[in-house]
Amino acid sequence: xxxxxxxPRFHSPSMxxxxxxxxxxVSPTIESLLVAFESPDFLSVSNLAFDVLHSMKMLPxxxxxxxxxxxxxxxxxxxxxxxxxxxxxxDDHGISWGHGxxxxxxxxxxxTILSWGSLGNVDTALRFIAxxxxxxxxxxxxxxxxxxxxxxxxxxxxxxxxxxxxxxxxKEAGGSIYKGKSPSSLSPLSSNSGTPTPPSQVSQEExxxxxxxxxxxxxxxxxxxxxxxxxxxxxxxxxIPTEEDINAFLDKPSKRKRS
Numbered sequence: 001x002x003x004x005x006x007x008p009r010f011h012s013p014s015m016x017x018x019x020x021x022x023x024x025x026v027s028p029t030i031e032s033l034l035v036a037f038e039s040p041d042f043l044s045v046s047n048l049a050f051d052v053l054h055s056m057k058m059l060p061x062x063x064x065x066x067x068x069x070x071x072x073x074x075x076x077x078x079x080x081x082x083x084x085x086x087x088x089x090x091d092d093h094g095i096s097w098g099h100g101x102x103x104x105x106x107x108x109x110x111x112t113i114l115s116w117g118s119l120g121n122v123d124t125a126l127r128f129i130a131x132x133x134x135x136x137x138x139x140x141x142x143x144x145x146x147x148x149x150x151x152x153x154x155x156x157x158x159x160x161x162x163x164x165x166x167x168x169x170x171k172e173a174g175g176s177i178y179k180g181k182s183p184s185s186l187s188p189l190s191s192n193s194g195t196p197t198p199p200s201q202v203s204q205e206e207x208x209x210x211x212x213x214x215x216x217x218x219x220x221x222x223x224x225x226x227x228x229x230x231x232x233x234x235x236x237x238x239x240i241p242t243e244e245d246i247n248a249f250l251d252k253p254s255k256r257k258r259s
Contacts, residue, residue: 028130054178063121116173132159
């Protein structure tokens with residue numbers, strides 16, 4: 001069972017040096033959220049979000065009734081939060097934005113989203129995820145306006161906790177589980193650190209042949225293996241080969257000749 005970890009508190013600039021801030025909204029639809037999670041701002045939770053959203057896409061009508069009143073109350077507090085309002089203290093701003101909303105009175109994620117029955121349906125779950133994305137975006141906006149570093153955001157922790165709780169209860173309730181590949185696994189030509197790492201089974205000559213096969217140009221005829229990988233990675237996204245492309249390429253007998 002997923003348990004939410006205690007979250008640290010941080011201090012922000014004085015009230016006089018803050019804002020004003022522009023409103024931010026996030027559409028609570030599966031497609032809009034999938035696009036949102038492609039941003040580097042959500043790299044730490046993108047794979048989890050991908051699994052959750054695609055699983056819900058398979059069964060969007062999965063419902064056990066209406067959401068609980070406490071779920072709706074907490075959701076309203078999160079979505080309706082206005083950083084320009086005087087109701088939030090200095091300690092709830094900057095990288096701590098989100099604390100006041102996610103701990104509204106006696107309500108919190110851990111004592112509100114208790115089961116899939118608490119959420120009731122996919123629409124409510126999506127609204128919670130969108131609210132988390134909105135809170136992260138607003139936290140970053142606040143930090144930008146107030147000239148603060150936007151790392152270690154509390155909002156990112158709350159978003160992760162939200163996704164973990166929803167995913168846990170979705171599976172416990174018998175929701176469909178998506179078996180596809182996450183975005184980070186689509187291209188084996190790059191590692192998590194962003195440094196190009198060619199697959200060990202692909203030789204230098206095969207990299208050259210792969211460039212030709214994908215119609216990607218390389219001006220340097222003496223390019224080394226890592227240079228060829230960089231050329232592939234710098235191509236437009238529709239030309240960068242996926243793992244399936246490479247496996248299919250390697251299965252061609254004519255391409256397996258090694259130099």
